[in-house]
Amino acid sequence: MADGSMRRFRNVIFGCSDNTVRFGCQNTAISGIFGLNKSPDSLSSQFSAMIQSRFSYCLVPFPDAMPRPLVLRFGEDIPLRPRVQTTLFMEVPSRRYMYYRQLLDITVANHRIGFHQGAFSIRGEGEGVS
Template identity: 50%
Template sequence: MARQFSTETHSRFSYCFAPITGALPPPLVLRFGEDVPKFPPGHLQSTLIVQPPTQNKYFYYLQLLDISVANYRIGFPPSTFQFRAGGAGGILIDSGALFTFIDAGTIGVNAYERVMQVFNAYYGSKQLQRRPKEQGGFDLCYDQPSFYNDFASLTFHFNGADYNVNGRYVNVFRRGYFCVGVLRGVSSSILGAWHQQNKRIIHDELFGELQFADEICANDVA
């Protein structure tokens, strides 16, 4: 739809997810063209949208170079998140996917397992008690002591921009425990809505860029 009205919208659209408190993301305002908020110089980060080899026009793929957990940059080889034969690989941003997936089929190193190892080492260093894996759900869950809030952040190092997810929004919280909100990807990685909370996301198709900045999205009303 954004492409059909590109003349009126200047090929730009934007959204901002308020913190998710229920099972689904809250309603959001979709903004187009001149209605997209403007930011002071240097506040907005941008990274190029890349075209997958399958010529899929319905998803927005980005060039992911590396991932950090807390202050630890993992140091994946440069080819880890590149496209693979047959169109697998890469990372896309998808507001319709609730959670983030990290590809377990990356060549040379299992990116999903490596990221989860770092999360587990971080929470192990905090002496948190790990819980059994949720049936059909998240691999890493921990008991949450009263007043505990030292949650690890998650940063996606894209080409030219660092997308940092606040530790509070990395996790899914249950009664008395929390789980790292990352799932195992089977063919590609996906940056889902859960990790887009309180982020202004701007798709600028004219320049082929994805732009983003931190924002209090509950203030974004029609």
């Protein structure tokens, strides 16, 4: 909560697993520790009305990931700073519960690799490069 207060929630599911066979949810392929995908069973979907369907976290360089705590924010707790930029996700009908971003190319040490246009296009059932 933005004001630091606490709330109690009933009938909420979340957890961590790597094999969710016959889990009893609508979408048995729950994604991530909190299930932040777009399935009806994900934590973000269960709280969508309360969090205005918004969550935010900052990706840091891998070597820095352990020493610095990562902050996961929901709804009104997400600060709106002057130069904040957001990105849109792609819609992939066959994978409607997943988030997809369009990747155009890769840069390593200020050198653009130069993959051909469409190299990272989504194919078939939501797969990428083959």
